[in-house]
Amino acid sequence: MSKRTIVPIGPYHALQEEPEFFKLHVEGEIVVHLDIELGYNHRGIEKLSESKDFEETIFLVERICGICSTSHPLACVQAVEDAGNIVVPERALFIRSAVGELERIHSHLLWLGLAGHFIGFNTIWMWAWRFREEVLNILELISGNRNHYGMMKPGGVRRDINKTDIPAVRGLLDKLQDPIKLFRDAVIEDPLIHARTKGIGVLTPELAVAYGALGPTARASGIGIDVRRDHPHAAYEMLDFDVVTCENGDVFDKAVVRILEMFESIRIIEQCLTQLETVKGPVDSDPKCVPPGEGVGVYEAPRGEVFHYVRSDGSNRPVRHKVRAPSFMNVPTNRETVLGGTVADATIILAAVDPCYCCTERMAVAVDSPGGDELWGTRDLIRLSCEKTDRLMKETGWTGPRPPENLFDNR
Amino acid sequence: MGIDNIITRISEGLGDNLLSLKQKSTRRVYINIPPAAVRQTSRLMLETLAARFQIATGVDTREGIEVMYHWALDGDDLVVTICTMVGHEKPELDSIALFCVAAEWIEREMWELLGIHFRDHPDLRHLLLADDWPEGKYPLRHDYQRSSDEVKA
Numbered sequence: 001m002s003k004r005t006i007v008p009i010g011p012y013h014a015l016q017e018e019p020e021f022f023k024l025h026v027e028g029e030i031v032v033h034l035d036i037e038l039g040y041n042h043r044g045i046e047k048l049s050e051s052k053d054f055e056e057t058i059f060l061v062e063r064i065c066g067i068c069s070t071s072h073p074l075a076c077v078q079a080v081e082d083a084g085n086i087v088v089p090e091r092a093l094f095i096r097s098a099v100g101e102l103e104r105i106h107s108h109l110l111w112l113g114l115a116g117h118f119i120g121f122n123t124i125w126m127w128a129w130r131f132r133e134e135v136l137n138i139l140e141l142i143s144g145n146r147n148h149y150g151m152m153k154p155g156g157v158r159r160d161i162n163k164t165d166i167p168a169v170r171g172l173l174d175k176l177q178d179p180i181k182l183f184r185d186a187v188i189e190d191p192l193i194h195a196r197t198k199g200i201g202v203l204t205p206e207l208a209v210a211y212g213a214l215g216p217t218a219r220a221s222g223i224g225i226d227v228r229r230d231h232p233h234a235a236y237e238m239l240d241f242d243v244v245t246c247e248n249g250d251v252f253d254k255a256v257v258r259i260l261e262m263f264e265s266i267r268i269i270e271q272c273l274t275q276l277e278t279v280k281g282p283v284d285s286d287p288k289c290v291p292p293g294e295g296v297g298v299y300e301a302p303r304g305e306v307f308h309y310v311r312s313d314g315s316n317r318p319v320r321h322k323v324r325a326p327s328f329m330n331v332p333t334n335r336e337t338v339l340g341g342t343v344a345d346a347t348i349i350l351a352a353v354d355p356c357y358c359c360t361e362r363m364a365v366a367v368d369s370p371g372g373d374e375l376w377g378t379r380d381l382i383r384l385s386c387e388k389t390d391r392l393m394k395e396t397g398w399t400g401p402r403p404p405e406n407l408f409d410n411r
Numbered sequence: 412m413g414i415d416n417i418i419t420r421i422s423e424g425l426g427d428n429l430l431s432l433k434q435k436s437t438r439r440v441y442i443n444i445p446p447a448a449v450r451q452t453s454r455l456m457l458e459t460l461a462a463r464f465q466i467a468t469g470v471d472t473r474e475g476i477e478v479m480y481h482w483a484l485d486g487d488d489l490v491v492t493i494c495t496m497v498g499h500e501k502p503e504l505d506s507i508a509l510f511c512v513a514a515e516w517i518e519r520e521m522w523e524l525l526g527i528h529f530r531d532h533p534d535l536r537h538l539l540l541a542d543d544w545p546e547g548k549y550p551l552r553h554d555y556q557r558s559s560d561e562v563k564a
Contacts, residue, residue, distance in 0.1 A: 209463075
């Protein structure tokens, strides 16, 4: 009998900056069992939500995740609206869908970059994240924020999309078509990606159903669950889009589903913008209270169905607020998909369900609005850095080597 | 299948175990059952109606701990919520994880956060809380009070 060894991945995951603990039981190089431990990041959001009023709850759930920062609020407001039979103006529904789809594109690009990084294909990572910036720019234009948009509220949305902004949004959206086509061709035709992902980490349709897998994880196995179509919410009933499915359930198909979904998202956003040019009216029905009752809200987040349950006793706070993120259903499928694979494949298999984490760091560059000049450009920052080095050298009396003066001249 | 057809099949399948049924809207149905019928009802939803297990929710109320099983019927745009009430004294339910593996984690979560024991659960241990979490302290109960022994750094 061969000897069984445990290979720990976590609690500080070597690749994903999120604490979760995978205990890989291996015999030789083959994974024979997986034990998943969670809870390193448990913040007690559900309990906390019971002490917030309905408006504050939305801001709280927005901070569950930095990537799904529209999915949780949208599912939550829909649960509140279901509990209180609150009507939402049509214009607000289109804005909800548009913002939700923009989030889907940036989330899928983020995953694609990480997946490339996990298999050692860092060019994909750099390029995917470079074009993800364009999506964040659109979201900044619409909401004022790159992440955590603060758009959702019971009864509507907090900000309208101005008619004057629509051409700019369209312009930025057009710029996305070519990069996504590039990724599609790069992934579908690249022999290296084929070698690392085809037939790896297969989730059969039967297992996808048994585990209640959701989103791209289920759709890659041929299970066409998409609550945008099956349980229509926001404006999805009035929009034309296809639910993308594949058949093999391997890592490759999960990537293909996500890439093809980005084209559908662009289609949806374009339809929303067209509607927003004509559909008039308020974007908020401004409900004053939530009557006693209970409600369920679902939204198709980038990773699958987000589920919120809210119970109200007529006061301004929820009595109970249940949150179920799609990863809660998707991560257990890893127990099946890693079996029989090698340790080297386990990293990409565990990442293929797109367990989510937050990344919002960036550098700000202020732009002079009349002239469009960067007030603080790269060159200025390098100059500041050099000045600081000079000052420190003077203070400490250190006389080490310095980078050549012209190193950054062509930047 | 149609919502009326679904309601008829659930009513016939449950018989006397159907305590009450409320159709809140064309998309939401709430059903009350006794605790002993949880396994039978879940099998009915999963195997006869091919519903998708979304999640379960536990609520601490004055009368007892209410447990809700949310089932989605994707073809009919319908969410059926099966509710049951267990007493505060010795909250116990039959586990459905043996035939519905999707429920395994949420039963572990309800066990540690609300203190409901799930009979015949294949792997009933802590999911979110630490392994050395003090016994008998359930954060989602209303009588829960934080104390220093939960935080051991």
